[in-house]
Amino acid sequence: MHNSTSPAGARAALTPGTLALVVGVLLVQLGFLLSYIGSFHNPDPQGIPVAVVAPRQAADRIDALPGHPVAPTVVKSEREARERIQQRKAEGAYLMNPRGDRDTLLTASAAGGPQAQALRRVGEQVAAAQDRRLKVVDVTSSGQQDYESLTAFYLIVGWLVGGYLLASLLGVVAGTRPARLSQGALRLAGVAVYSVLSGLGGAIIVDPVLHALRGHFVELWWLGALLVFGTAACTMALEAFFGIVGIGIAVVIFVVLGNPSAGGAFQKHLIPSFWRAIGDWIPTGAGTTAVRNIVYFSGNGLGVPLLVLALWAVAGAALLMLGSFRRREPSMSLPL
Template sequence: MHHATPGAGGRGALTPGTLALVVGVLAVQLGFLLSYIGSFHHPRPQGIPVAVVAPQKAADRLDRLPGDPLSVTVVDDERAARERVRKREAEGAYLMDPSGARDTLLVASGAGGPQAQALRRVGERVAAEQDRRLKMVDIAPAGEQDYESLTPFYLIVGWLVGGYLLASLMGVLAGTRPARPELGALRLAGAAAYAVLSGLGGAIIVDPVLHALPGHFVALWWVGALLVFGTAACTLALEAFLGIVGIGVAVLIFVVLGNPSAGGAFQEHLIPSFWRAIGDWIPTGAGTTAVRNIVYFSGNALGTPLLVLGGWALAGAVLLLAGSLRRREPGLTLPL
């Protein structure tokens, strides 16, 4: 008869590797809390780009409001102001009628409902201080089935989750580092095929199924495919160099840092400077901006978001292939 040794089942449960993973998980969790609460707990307008049709003195007053909520550019007329908003060069416009007592505020809720409402509050305060009335006109409104223009953000988040989950699954099933470049290329091919299907599925959901973002099916499909492939490729590359820790780093980049800075719940000019600075350069923010520009702004200002998404995809692919060339070393193993 064999007698069980006390504690044998838990042998190795507190190895240094396990402890390091637990500490890493705790760090990601606390980073998640700090990132989300730090960026969202006190949204306020900061330097929102606004086109202004008004005498220079009045425009200067708008540009020097307490707290600097606006960044003003003077334009000649309402047509020029509308054009700047549509081309994503301004987030709104203030039109002052020098011959009357009623001004007009142009906003674009398709770029984000909270930002449009922030502009409304600032405009109403300015008008009230001058004993003027203010009319608000939404020249690029969010769709009827897209409350506060949140659908683009959640669509991007869903695509991102698919990308890094696919890469994580590949790492668990086949090892985090490909043994040779051909196997790395095979993983990239699999990620590309998955990305095309994932992009197609997301476009079907938001267009013919839910009608949340109708009329841009093909463009959304391929933006989604590029985003999913880039996310998967970068996660695979991180796994190739860092092992299982690479999955955590991917979550740190795409979720902990990417989600709060993406302009989803609160837009770029409503969040603190750190998140404002990084948002456009992470796939989450670049993807959200790309989708909004496609749907609500006739595809204007797509160059930078698409370059960012393409850059992440290219970097992920190159680094994965480079990682497959590295000499294999003993990796971190999980106690089972």
């Protein structure tokens, strides 16, 4: 009897397919390290949108700060500045007092604690340069059970993990490519049911159970359902076209690239340009932004995030059906 643990058996197990999978896993692992450390190792404010109530000359000095940490827009009043923050057109505001030496900086820690802290440092730098004092007011803070406004990010990550794990399980158990269009449609229907339940479960956990994000149960439920469905549908579509490798591609998109760029631990204006450019267009970032805007900013600025999530869901479903329609190739089993 041939012994699989013998040198000959070991050589037989090291097929090109197995070797390719091992190399692929190594590349994903190294990409994970590069993406996370590359985006987080040196957070630096870059072009944070800020409303400024001050003479044009003072606003120009703020705009000329070394490294361009903020991008000021002059407004007429504190009320207008607050409205811009609430409408997600600005992340903070600098109010110069024309009748004294104490200015005010408005921040919104609900949009992310690190970003609010970065704005505070910039505001203190501006005030010190002009020999003025500074008062900091957090006009939209995160809840007492939502430290640094991180709950939105972890909620989205939990939903995403459920989406691509479900798709991966279906691929392993039932095959990566549905044999017929009807089977592809059946998978989508099953995923839709799962997505509704997953969205409901996440909303229950963050609202009535942990009280981390309170008062927006229904909105979060259906946002989670859309996110989970889109993630699962896209993962299944990738499996239909690339086989088991599609699971790795999904991990690269949603985790390796999506997590660091999502604005969770560090917001988009604190990370390097590559991650800042892609974050809004990946479900992780779009979902994180959507949750914060629903809970803390009266639903303002939801248009783009919801559109992004809907496009991923539609594209995933359409590509899965297209993959189901394609001629099936003989499956190749890979020895483990």
